[in-house]
Amino acid sequence: MESKGRFGVHGGQYIPETLMNAINELEKAYEYYKNDLEFNRELTQLFNEYAGRPSLLYYAEKLTKELGGAKIYLKREDLNHTGSHKINNVLGQALLAKKMGKTRLIAETGAGQHGVATATAAALLGMECVVFMGEEDTKRQALNVYRMKLLGSDVIPVTTGTATLKDAVSEAMREWTKRISDTHYCLGSVMGPHPFPTIVRDFQAVISRESRQQILDKEGRLPDAVIACVGGGSNAIGSFYHYIPDESVRLIGCEAAGRGIDTFETAATVNTGRIGIFHGMKSYFCQDEYGQIAPVYSISAGLDYPGVGPEHAHLHDIGRAEYVPVTDDEAVNAFEYLSRVEGIIPAIESAHAVAYAMKLAPTMDKEKIIIITISGRGDKDCAAIARYRGEDIYE
Numbered sequence: 260m261e262s263k264g265r266f267g268v269h270g271g272q273y274i275p276e277t278l279m280n281a282i283n284e285l286e287k288a289y290e291y292y293k294n295d296l297e298f299n300r301e302l303t304q305l306f307n308e309y310a311g312r313p314s315l316l317y318y319a320e321k322l323t324k325e326l327g328g329a330k331i332y333l334k335r336e337d338l339n340h341t342g343s344h345k346i347n348n349v350l351g352q353a354l355l356a357k358k359m360g361k362t363r364l365i366a367e368t369g370a371g372q373h374g375v376a377t378a379t380a381a382a383l384l385g386m387e388c389v390v391f392m393g394e395e396d397t398k399r400q401a402l403n404v405y406r407m408k409l410l411g412s413d414v415i416p417v418t419t420g421t422a423t424l425k426d427a428v429s430e431a432m433r434e435w436t437k438r439i440s441d442t443h444y445c446l447g448s449v450m451g452p453h454p455f456p457t458i459v460r461d462f463q464a465v466i467s468r469e470s471r472q473q474i475l476d477k478e479g480r481l482p483d484a485v486i487a488c489v490g491g492g493s494n495a496i497g498s499f500y501h502y503i504p505d506e507s508v509r510l511i512g513c514e515a516a517g518r519g520i521d522t523f524e525t526a527a528t529v530n531t532g533r534i535g536i537f538h539g540m541k542s543y544f545c546q547d548e549y550g551q552i553a554p555v556y557s558i559s560a561g562l563d564y565p566g567v568g569p570e571h572a573h574l575h576d577i578g579r580a581e582y583v584p585v586t587d588d589e590a591v592n593a594f595e596y597l598s599r600v601e602g603i604i605p606a607i608e609s610a611h612a613v614a615y616a617m618k619l620a621p622t623m624d625k626e627k628i629i630i631i632t633i634s635g636r637g638d639k640d641c642a643a644i645a646r647y648r649g650e651d652i653y654e
């Protein structure tokens with residue numbers, strides 16, 4: 260069995276022969292450019308001058324006092340251009356694609372956040388861009404479809420399967436096999452076949468590279484826990500990465516439990532899934548009794564994916580990171596709580612991490628430190644949360 264790109268037993272390259280050339284070309288290019296000074300200088304410039312990095316590490320004093328335990332810091336990825344951590348990965352991959360001589364980006368998107376980020380990078384770097392989006396999602400996220408078009412991208416509705424994110428991923432992979440000469444597939448999370456989980460992780464690792472230095476500057480020591488939400492797992496692995504060797508730092512990933520892990524309406528992959536092979540990788544997936552990928556549910560469209568990145572699956576297996584389920588209800592409460600207490604409206608995805616911190620912080624001593632990654636801002640979620648509370652407002 261293929262041993263490249265393994266995280267323990269997970270990861271690998273489970274792909275059709277037709278994708279092998281594109282994947283090999285990408286791997287070779289990445290191996291070269293990741294150590295290229297000019298590439299890294301250009302990427303750092305894009306991060307700092309365009310995306311607004313470094314993002315703040317903010318001491319949430321009111322939140323800390325209200326919860327009455329550990330000192331809480333927020334890593335503010337919501338302040339990045341386009342409103343989330345997704346721009347980190349997209350700028351990295353778009354620049355890499357450009358160096359490889361590609362002129363066209365394709366991407367999949369669920370809620371539309373990754374599609375908008377990719378369309379943004381394509382506009383900036385003067386590349387063509389086509390985004391695949393489940394037809395169901397194009398209806399639910401009409402505003403993001405408009406944004407992508409405004410940025411100069413084409414949006415292709417995908418009608419296969421459940422017409423949602425997993426089908427958009429499959430379609431983007433299919434499109435890539437048809438047109439690899441000028442096209443790069445800009446994958447949106449730490450998933451898919453090697454080298455994607457490594458590439459995306461390296462670009463997102465800027466989060467923990469910064470936060471580690473920032474907390475050392477502010478507190479003179481490392482945090483006791485780092486908490487992030489997990490969909491595919493890119494903001495979480497980026498938040499964890501530079502702390503993995505520091506055994507004293509608890510790494511906690513918050514999965515979307517939806518209506519609860521004892522129901523079928525959940526997206527908590529590590530907590531309810533089983534090992535399988537899908538979308539080019541071995542990892543944990545939500546599956547039905549026949550081993551088919553199960554439909555998943557969460558109030559948060561960004562966490563609504565039936566798999567998890569292979570490096571998370573491995574960190575779970577070896578006990579280095581913990582994966583905890585957080586329900587819709589808990590996330591909505593945290594969404595409202597952080598807004599009220601700190602004046603920061605988090606993405607509903609990020610609110611899953613806030614919700615777990617609200618449980619954990621009061622159990623910890625006052626000299627302990629928690630960092631929560633706020634992966635994105637919550638403006639996009641306001642209408643849906645209002646609806647959840649029974650109030651109908653127009654978007």
Ligand SMILES: *Cc1c(COP(=O)(O)O)cnc(C)c1O
Pocket residue numbers: 343344345372373447448449488489490491492493494495561562606608609634635636
């Ligand atoms: C897409 C998204 C996520 C989930 O993706 P990961 O790859 O797990 O990080 C989380 N938060 C926000 C704000 C997102 O847009």
